[in-house]
Amino acid sequence: MGAGDTSPDAVLQGDQVLLRAERAGTGNGRVYQVTFTADDHISGSCTGTVTVCVPHDRRDPFCVDDGQLYNSLQP
Structure with a gap:
């Protein structure tokens, strides 16, 4: 994902999650928590x-x- 102060910071693309790598120059980094559910299409x-x-x-x-x-x- 590109540079600049834009959003969203995450995009779902098929079975992938694209996350913005940029962070504020004065900050201490960026932390994402990605929560997901996997379904086997039967019962699990x-x-x-x-x-x-x-x-x-x-x-x-x-x-x-x-x-x-x-x-x-x-x-």
């Missing part, structure tokens, strides 16, 4: 959550989860 399903970190820069490859929760699929 399961849910899971994956945490994705976009670090501030390559020198400090860690992110701080500040706890804010937003729906990144919304504009």
